[in-house]
Amino acid sequence: TQLLEQSPQFLSIQEGENLTVYCNSSSVFSSLQWYRQEPGEGPVLLVTVVTGGEVKKLKRLTFQFGDARKDSSLHITAAQPGDTGLYLCAGLFFELGGKLIFGQGTELSVKP
Amino acid sequence: GAGVSQTPSNKVTEKGKYVELRCDPISGHTALYWYRQSLGQGPEFLIYFQGTGAADDSGLPNDRFFAVRPEGSVSTLKIQRTERGDSAVYLCASSPNQNTEAFFGQGTRLTVV
Numbered sequence A: 001t002q003l004l005e006q007s008p009q010f011l012s013i014q015e016g017e018n019l020t021v022y023c024n025s026s027s028v029f030s031s032l033q034w035y036r037q038e039p040g041e042g043p044v045l046l047v048t049v050v051t052g053g054e055v056k057k058l059k060r061l062t063f064q065f066g067d068a069r070k071d072s073s074l075h076i077t078a079a080q081p082g083d084t085g086l087y088l089c090a091g092l093f094f095e096l097g098g099k100l101i102f103g104q105g106t107e108l109s110v111k112p
Numbered sequence B: 001g002a003g004v005s006q007t008p009s010n011k012v013t014e015k016g017k018y019v020e021l022r023c024d025p026i027s028g029h030t031a032l033y034w035y036r037q038s039l040g041q042g043p044e045f046l047i048y049f050q051g052t053g054a055a056d057d058s059g060l061p062n063d064r065f066f067a068v069r070p071e072g073s074v075s076t077l078k079i080q081r082t083e084r085g086d087s088a089v090y091l092c093a094s095s096p097n098q099n100t101e102a103f104f105g106q107g108t109r110l111t112v113v
Helices: none
Strands: A005-007 A010-014 A019-024 A029-037 A044-049 A055-058 A061-065 A071-076 A085-093 A100-102 A106-111 B005-007 B010-013 B019-024 B031-037 B044-050 B053-056 B065-068 B075-079 B088-095 B108-112
Touching (some): A010 A019, A029 A071, B010 B019, B019 B108, B031 B075, B044 B075, B075 B088
Parallel strands (some): A010 A106
Antiparallel strands (some): A019 A071, A029 A044, A029 A085, A061 A071, B005 B019, B031 B088, B088 B108
């Protein structure tokens, strides 16, 4: 059983569409991070959320942290082909100390 | 360099051989992580160090896997008697301390034939 569930696993959309990726756990996160990874590269940090209910924006990307700190979402507005990649959420859990646990990832493909 | 450096970038080895994978973290970062990633999947936690000591090695799959960080900087992941199932990308990350964001290297692609 995964400590951290990410969905959907695959997403193929047309340029200009909106999309949302979800990250959920039954445990409370001390903090949660979103990464983007391109083929042949390591994950690159997009944002860290720490406070329940927090919303952060990064251009067309909006990140939300649930009030109870057990879930998060990434929303992309007007997706572009350059957004194509593997999106990963990763959580730090109080009971696990400094161990950073990743979700399964969402493979996003944006077609022109 | 400014980022996390991993060497080699690619390693092909025969089944049963021993391999070492090296990670040079960002200078001054006390926390160092090793992950294993299969194609299209999220990184799977292996081990993390806080300074020289392994703070959590619960992700190491079996006793063929071992990692060291003797001086609290460079780390080496060692795999004995490699098996085809060990083939994956091995990622290293470092962070200024635990509970802060991690910076990743480009990974070492290990192929066991």
